[in-house]
Amino acid sequence: MGRISEVERPGFAVRAFYAIGERMFGAVPTPERIMAHRVPLMLGIGGLWGSMEWFGTLERTLRALVQVHVARLEGSAY
Secondary structure, eight states: OOOOOOOSOHHHHHHHHHHHHHHHHHHHHHHHHHHHHHHHHHHHHHHHHHHHHOSSOOOOHHHHHHHHHHHHHHHOOO
C-alpha cells in the first residue's frame, strides 16, 4: 500500500489549522496533515474536537488520561 502524501501548497484555512495543531501538540499531527486533502472533513472533525475541548464536561487532564488509556487498550498511537 502506498503512502498518502502531504498537501504540497496548503491554502489559508489549512495553514490556520496547522498553526492550531502545532500550538496544541508542538507539531502538526499526522492525521491533520492527511485530512488536509479534504478541507470540509478537516473543518468538521476540527469542530468536533474543538467543541469537546472547550465545552466538554470532563476536565482536560482526565480526558487526556482517558484518551491515552483507550489508545493503549486498542494498541493505537493516538
